[in-house]
Amino acid sequence: MRIVVLAGGIGGARFLRGLKAAAPEAEITVVGNTGDDIHLFGLKVCPDLDTVMYTLGGGVHEEQGWGRADETFAVKEELAAYGVGPEWFGLGDRDFATHIVRTQMIGAGYPLSAVTEALCARWQPGVRLLPMSDDRVETHVLVETDGERKAVHFQEYWVRLRAAVPAHAVVPVGAEAAKPAPGVLEAIAAADVIVFPPSNPVVSIGTILAVPGIREAIAEAGVPVVGLSPIVGDAPVRGMADKVLAAVGVESTAAAVAAHYGSGLLDGWLVDTVDAGAVAEVEEAGIRCRAVPLLMSDLAAATRMAREALTLAEEVRA
Amino acid sequence: MRIVVLAGGIGGARFLRGLKAAAPEAEITVVGNTGDDIHLFGLKVCPDLDTVMYTLGGGVHEEQGWGRADETFAVKEELAAYGVGPEWFGLGDRDFATHIVRTQMIGAGYPLSAVTEALCARWQPGVRLLPMSDDRVETHVLVETDGERKAVHFQEYWVRLRAAVPAHAVVPVGAEAAKPAPGVLEAIAAADVIVFPPSNPVVSIGTILAVPGIREAIAEAGVPVVGLSPIVGDAPVRGMADKVLAAVGVESTAAAVAAHYGSGLLDGWLVDTVDAGAVAEVEEAGIRCRAVPLLMSDLAAATRMAREALTLAEEVRA
Known part of the structure; x- marks a missing residue:
C-alpha cells in the first residue's frame, strides 16, 4: 500500500509514527511543509521537515516534540554574547549541525529535496520525506x-x-510561483490513500495545498483522501490553530475545518468522540465522517488513530 | 607610543599579551594574517585573527593556545554523524558561533575588517585588530x-x-591582487615602532608582507622595525616553521630568518641566548642584533621579550 501524507510539524510527525506502526508494510511518502522555513544566523532552518525527520529517526526531544534530545546550547549562548539575535528562536548545538549541513549543501547548489534526502540518509525515518517544493515559500x-x-x-x-x-491574514509568500518538489506529484498520482494528519489546516497543510498543482493532483488522484481533525471540542489539540483559522475566517470546530478543505478534496474525516455531534453536519457536506478518540497521548493512541484513518479510507473506497 | 605588530596565531598572540603588559599605555595596532583562513562547513574561519582575539580577550584555551576555553563539541560530533567533513579540523561549539556570526555578516555584505571590529566589540582585546586585507588570500x-x-x-x-x-612551495594565492584592509597603511605610516613577533616568517608574517603595499609602507615608515626570532637553536620554538622555511629555501636558523626579511625591512633582531653566536652575522648584514631569552613560557617571559624588543627599537632609533 502506498500512502501519501501531507505533514506539518509535531502533530504530523507523531501521527506518522503511529501510521508506520499501523501499516508497517506500507510505502509512505511524506510531503512536508516548508512555509515555516526561516533563515536564522545565515542558516536555513526547516522546522517541519526536521521535526518529522528527528521524530521518525529517533532523535527528537520527546517532551518538547521538536528539536534534538540531549541538546546543549553553547552556540546560542555565544551568539547572545555577541549580541546577535534573534534570541527568541531556540536552536541547540546538535540542531545547529543540521542547519549547517543544509546551508552548506544549498550553497553548493543542491535543491532542498536533495538536501533532505541526504540528511535522511543518516536519520532513516522509514518514510520518503519530500519538501513540498524546492522553491522558497x-x-x-x-x-x-x-x-x-x-x-x-x-x-x-x-x-x-x-x-x-x-x-488578519496568512499569506504563503512565493507559493503561487512555486513548483512541487520532484516526486511530489508522482507520489500523489501513485498513492492508494492520501492522509491529512491532525496538522495545522492553515499554516501546515494549507500551505502545502497552496503550491500550484498539489491540490489538483490530490483531487484528481481518484483514491480516498482522509483527514483527522486538529480541533477537538472547539480548541486545537495542541498549538494555536484557532488563531490562524480565525485569520482565514474559519471557525475553530472540527466540522468547519472539514468544510474548509471541502468535499472536492476530502473524502473522509475523523473527529474526536467529544465532537460526535458534528458527524451528521460533515456527512451532509458530502464527507464521510467518524468520531473516534483523537488525542495522541502516546504511540499506541497515534497507532489507533492511524488505523481508524486507514479503515475510513477503505470504507470510502468501498 | 603607537606600535604596529604583524601577527600570526599563537606566537603572535602570546607575544601581544606580553607587549600589552610591557607597554600598557601604547596604542597597539595588530595587522593579522588571513592567509590561513578557510571555509569549513560553509563557514568562514579565520584562525589567526581568532587566536589573537580570544587570547587577548581572555577566551582562549590556554594550554592549546587556540580555540575557546571550556569548549564542547556537539556540533562537530553531529557533523561527523552526517558524514560531513573534514573531521581533521577541530571546531568547538563556542568557536562555531564566532564563525556563524562572521559568515552571516560577510553574507550581508560587510568586509572582514568590519566583521572583525564587530567581533572585537565583544572581546575587547585592548588592541586594534585589523585583518591584513579584506580580499581573499x-x-x-x-x-x-x-x-x-x-x-x-x-x-x-x-x-x-x-x-x-x-x-616545495608556499603560495599566498590572491595576494598579488589584494589590497591592505582599511587602516593598515595608515597605522603603519603613523607608527612609532613596528614589531615582527616570533610568528612564522613564511606563512604568517610573510603572507602579510605579500599584500602589495604593506612591505613598502613598513620599509618607508622611517621608524624602527624590530623582530624576534621564531627559531631557537636551529629549530622552531613551536609549530613547524622549519618545514615552510625549507620550502622557500631558507635555513632554519635565527640568522637566516633575519637575512630572509633583510636589512631593507628589518632594523633590529632578537635571537635567543643559545644563538648568541649568530649576533655578529646578523649585524654584519646591517641589522642590529641582541641575544636574549626568547622562550615565552609564561606572561612574564613574554613581557620581558616585548621589553627587549622595545629597548632594541630605541637603540635603533638613537
Whole structure:
C-alpha cells in the first residue's frame, strides 16, 4: 500500500509514527511543509521537515516534540554574547549541525529535496520525506500590534509573539510561483490513500495545498483522501490553530475545518468522540465522517488513530 | 607610543599579551594574517585573527593556545554523524558561533575588517585588530605525496598532513591582487615602532608582507622595525616553521630568518641566548642584533621579550 501524507510539524510527525506502526508494510511518502522555513544566523532552518525527520529517526526531544534530545546550547549562548539575535528562536548545538549541513549543501547548489534526502540518509525515518517544493515559500502573517498592521514571518508570529496578537491574514509568500518538489506529484498520482494528519489546516497543510498543482493532483488522484481533525471540542489539540483559522475566517470546530478543505478534496474525516455531534453536519457536506478518540497521548493512541484513518479510507473506497 | 605588530596565531598572540603588559599605555595596532583562513562547513574561519582575539580577550584555551576555553563539541560530533567533513579540523561549539556570526555578516555584505571590529566589540582585546586585507588570500602549499605534487590549502598541509610531507612551495594565492584592509597603511605610516613577533616568517608574517603595499609602507615608515626570532637553536620554538622555511629555501636558523626579511625591512633582531653566536652575522648584514631569552613560557617571559624588543627599537632609533 502506498500512502501519501501531507505533514506539518509535531502533530504530523507523531501521527506518522503511529501510521508506520499501523501499516508497517506500507510505502509512505511524506510531503512536508516548508512555509515555516526561516533563515536564522545565515542558516536555513526547516522546522517541519526536521521535526518529522528527528521524530521518525529517533532523535527528537520527546517532551518538547521538536528539536534534538540531549541538546546543549553553547552556540546560542555565544551568539547572545555577541549580541546577535534573534534570541527568541531556540536552536541547540546538535540542531545547529543540521542547519549547517543544509546551508552548506544549498550553497553548493543542491535543491532542498536533495538536501533532505541526504540528511535522511543518516536519520532513516522509514518514510520518503519530500519538501513540498524546492522553491522558497515563506508564510507571512499580517498582524496587528499597537493598532498598526504589519506582515511578519510566521515564526515571528508563532514563536516570538506566541500568536497572542490579532492576525488578519496568512499569506504563503512565493507559493503561487512555486513548483512541487520532484516526486511530489508522482507520489500523489501513485498513492492508494492520501492522509491529512491532525496538522495545522492553515499554516501546515494549507500551505502545502497552496503550491500550484498539489491540490489538483490530490483531487484528481481518484483514491480516498482522509483527514483527522486538529480541533477537538472547539480548541486545537495542541498549538494555536484557532488563531490562524480565525485569520482565514474559519471557525475553530472540527466540522468547519472539514468544510474548509471541502468535499472536492476530502473524502473522509475523523473527529474526536467529544465532537460526535458534528458527524451528521460533515456527512451532509458530502464527507464521510467518524468520531473516534483523537488525542495522541502516546504511540499506541497515534497507532489507533492511524488505523481508524486507514479503515475510513477503505470504507470510502468501498 | 603607537606600535604596529604583524601577527600570526599563537606566537603572535602570546607575544601581544606580553607587549600589552610591557607597554600598557601604547596604542597597539595588530595587522593579522588571513592567509590561513578557510571555509569549513560553509563557514568562514579565520584562525589567526581568532587566536589573537580570544587570547587577548581572555577566551582562549590556554594550554592549546587556540580555540575557546571550556569548549564542547556537539556540533562537530553531529557533523561527523552526517558524514560531513573534514573531521581533521577541530571546531568547538563556542568557536562555531564566532564563525556563524562572521559568515552571516560577510553574507550581508560587510568586509572582514568590519566583521572583525564587530567581533572585537565583544572581546575587547585592548588592541586594534585589523585583518591584513579584506580580499581573499589563501595560502596554498605545493606538497609531494606518493611521488605526486599537488597544491593543498595551508590548513590541510599544516593540520591534516602535520607538515610531514615534503613542501616545495608556499603560495599566498590572491595576494598579488589584494589590497591592505582599511587602516593598515595608515597605522603603519603613523607608527612609532613596528614589531615582527616570533610568528612564522613564511606563512604568517610573510603572507602579510605579500599584500602589495604593506612591505613598502613598513620599509618607508622611517621608524624602527624590530623582530624576534621564531627559531631557537636551529629549530622552531613551536609549530613547524622549519618545514615552510625549507620550502622557500631558507635555513632554519635565527640568522637566516633575519637575512630572509633583510636589512631593507628589518632594523633590529632578537635571537635567543643559545644563538648568541649568530649576533655578529646578523649585524654584519646591517641589522642590529641582541641575544636574549626568547622562550615565552609564561606572561612574564613574554613581557620581558616585548621589553627587549622595545629597548632594541630605541637603540635603533638613537
